[in-house]
Amino acid sequence: MAAPPSPARRKSRLLRDGDVLADDVIVVRAAPVDPRRAIRNIVDDAHDSGSTYVVAHDAGLEILHGISVFARRPGVRTAELMVRFRLSPSILEASAGALRGGGFELWATGTNPDHYDVQLVPGRIEAVDPQATVRELGAAAAGFLWVAGGLQPNPGYAGGGVEQPEDDTP
């Protein structure tokens, strides 16, 4: 079919009502090998999110400068949580409380019960405020890395992506 006409606006992100992470729950995000690339990855994601999604709440439609993180539930190892991202050499992890203390908001987004967005630049209302600039997102990304205590090795890292034993046949 041909492309339908578009109103050229952002989509409203699905929020899971009542899902508020306790302060002591750890959230994890896959990350590249070094801080420079980690910041580039975060800025890239948050910029795309900001041009795509809003979250609806009492103050209006807030631009979502979001980056994905996953809650590590009790009894779940980080390696299990990161199994889908086994090509990522590093992770970033922080407690929900530490992130809130650092000025970030956590939104329960989408249908995956472990998926959350960290709102890097809160309070920007669509049609009122501008989307955050790359510079602003870079500063926020650096703050996120600081709160997370820097990069840590991904315990589920497959080392170069060769993780299919059935394909080891010469």
Add this chain to the structure above:
Amino acid sequence: MNLPRGTWVVEEIDQATVEVLAASHVPDDLAVELGVDIVGDPQREDDDGYVWTRLRRARDVRHVVPGSAVIIGSDLGRYLAKVVAWDFEVSNEDPIVTLELLPVSVEAMERALKRAHTSAA
């Protein structure tokens, strides 16, 4: 996992629309740098659990039409994926591209294809 059949979500796209979008498309710098079909972070989930990115992040939009197998990439590595749909709700020119990660690595696929070519020779 069912894709919502909203007004803007299309799982088939006509070639004329693809060519119109391709004519004005500028290859994404990072996609070119990484040698992937489209830039995408595998951990970025949409409301239905699919990975999402935007069409402007493609190297060539003709290669990322719904139904295509593609290599998505970012600083987190390269992943094999299937393009599920384009979602025009946010833009006519730069739709959201919805992707499903495939449970096999790019390297494993490359080795399998190499074996197939070797066997056929």
